[in-house]
Amino acid sequence: xKNKRKLALLALVAVPSxxxxxxxxxxxxxxxxxxxxxxxxxxxxxxxxxxVTNVVQLISNINDTYYSFQANLEAALKxxxxxxxxxxxxxTNYSTLSNHQQTRVAYRKLAAQIDEKLASVExxxxxxxxxxxxxxDWYNTLNxxxxxxxxxxxxxxxxxxxxPNTSIDKVVNKIQLLNSSRISFHQDVADARAELNAxxxxxxxxxxxxxxxxxxxxxxxxxKDKAAAKEVENAIAALSxxxxxxxxVQAVKTAFEALTPVQQQLVPNVWTLADYxxxxxxxxxxxxxxKTPTFSDKAALPGKIxxxxxxxxxxxAKINVAxxxxxxxxxxxxxxxxxxxxxxxLGTLLxxxxxxxxxxxxxxxxxxxxxATLNNKPVEFEADMEIILENLPPNASxxxxxxxxxxxxxxxxxEGNQHFIQTSTPGTFQIxxx
Numbered sequence: 381x382k383n384k385r386k387l388a389l390l391a392l393v394a395v396p397s398x399x400x401x402x403x404x405x406x407x408x409x410x411x412x413x414x415x416x417x418x419x420x421x422x423x424x425x426x427x428x429x430x431x432v433t434n435v436v437q438l439i440s441n442i443n444d445t446y447y448s449f450q451a452n453l454e455a456a457l458k459x460x461x462x463x464x465x466x467x468x469x470x471x472t473n474y475s476t477l478s479n480h481q482q483t484r485v486a487y488r489k490l491a492a493q494i495d496e497k498l499a500s501v502e503x504x505x506x507x508x509x510x511x512x513x514x515x516x517d518w519y520n521t522l523n524x525x526x527x528x529x530x531x532x533x534x535x536x537x538x539x540x541x542x543x544p545n546t547s548i549d550k551v552v553n554k555i556q557l558l559n560s561s562r563i564s565f566h567q568d569v570a571d572a573r574a575e576l577n578a579x580x581x582x583x584x585x586x587x588x589x590x591x592x593x594x595x596x597x598x599x600x601x602x603x604k605d606k607a608a609a610k611e612v613e614n615a616i617a618a619l620s621x622x623x624x625x626x627x628x629v630q631a632v633k634t635a636f637e638a639l640t641p642v643q644q645q646l647v648p649n650v651w652t653l654a655d656y657x658x659x660x661x662x663x664x665x666x667x668x669x670x671k672t673p674t675f676s677d678k679a680a681l682p683g684k685i686x687x688x689x690x691x692x693x694x695x696x697a698k699i700n701v702a703x704x705x706x707x708x709x710x711x712x713x714x715x716x717x718x719x720x721x722x723x724x725x726l727g728t729l730l731x732x733x734x735x736x737x738x739x740x741x742x743x744x745x746x747x748x749x750x751x752a753t754l755n756n757k758p759v760e761f762e763a764d765m766e767i768i769l770e771n772l773p774p775n776a777s778x779x780x781x782x783x784x785x786x787x788x789x790x791x792x793x794x795e796g797n798q799h800f801i802q803t804s805t806p807g808t809f810q811i812x813x814x
Contacts, residue, residue: 432470435459439477444487449525453480484529491529494519498534507571509578512537551575552587555595565642566605569598609646610677612636616653618674621661629656629663675700676736682725683709690716693744699737701726701754717743718770723752724763731759741767746811747781750803764791764802772799773813781808 438456443449456477460468468474494515501511519530519538527535554572559565572595576587615632618624632653636644644650655661676698680686683706688695695715707727714720721741731754740751750767752759769778778801780790790809792801801809 429467431459431463432467435463435471436473439471439473439480442476442480443525444480444483445523445525447524447528449480450484450528453477453484457481487526487529490522490526491531495531495534498537507574507578509581510574513578513581551579552591555587555591555598558594558598560598560601560642561640563642563645565598566602566646569595569602573599605640605643606646608639609643611674612639613647613649614674614677616647616649619652619656621663624656624663625665626663629653633657674736675702679736680711680713680723680739682706682711685712685714688713688715688721688739688741693717694740694742695719697721697739699723699726699739701729701731701737702734713739715741719743719748720768720770721750722766722768724761724765728762729754729759730762731757733757746813748809748811750806750809752806758806760805762804764804767801767803767809769799769801769811771797772811775814777812777814779810779812781810 435456438452438459442452442456446452460471460474460477463471471477497518498512498515501508505511516538519527522530530538551572554568554575558568558572562568576592576595612632612635615635619629619632636647636650636653639647647653656663679698679700686697688697695713695717697711697713699711705726708725710725711723712720713723719741721739723737723739733755735755737752737754737759740749742749748767748769750765752765774794774797776799778790778792778799779787780803781787787810790801791803792799794800
């Protein structure tokens, strides 16, 4: 035993730099008041005490995906706040603690959104079950830490077994009573579909013959109502005090009055039309101004990939052309026939006009017809439009066909399994398989 004590004393003498007493400067003495006997441990570049070591370790223990995230964060914050100002300077991972506090703020906002969605539908509503299912799907995407921020009541509901507030008889009756002339028609259709979906998620449901077709037909009518209302909405939005004449306003007014009452309530900017009709603006006389075109609300977006609409072998797309449109991004239009159309930025368009550019491409066997018009006039760009053809034989060539079947070699390149046709104007092209 005496030999062991001697060895321990020798070890302390041999490594004196491992123990250091607190500095005696006036600043440090003030900072460590009440901690005069605290030992400071040396670590290469600075001295720190066991309190700092504890805080550094508590911060390291925080994991923002674990259930213990909140408790560990609070423990680290409490320990950090109890340090002296000098000690806080030596908490090397304080930035991690700060980041975790920002994460907590984000988690609280996310949890609040889930609580709000769950509370947005009354428990007595027929849509309550559907809302719970949707919220539960969202809740299940959260990690363990995020879930702890959701209120206890919301967690109880989301972890409980919920059944629909409806029955087959109620759904069938609701569908059979759908009436397209009622102002509430669209909401009635949505409610009927929500109830049917709720039942189908709960159990296998078989409706009487013809009942579901009534609902499908009603949904198609809703789509038509919205499309008709959207056309009038766009026409109203296109009115301008500087360019629209009284005749233009009257035309839009007539179009609005032709809508059904159900459709009219879907036009959000009807009060704008009322301002024009009631003479709020001094409009130019007929023929003195250029009419503002009506743009398409289904137009392709610059910088985005857009699927073209198909009708047999023909694919179509629309592009809005106006000073307000993005003029620096190209348009990527895709088809299901191994063809892609690239339209260059509108800033390179040579046509000095505005409106809706119509893009159409048709493929019949080896013949490709490409059309691009603006106000019924062929478009022309400074940069080339491109037609990308996939999975052609590497040795296939492409020619351009003119009037009287005159053919000339087309401007194209081949990269891998793709042929790139470059053209500044629309045209017809023929694939020659050598």
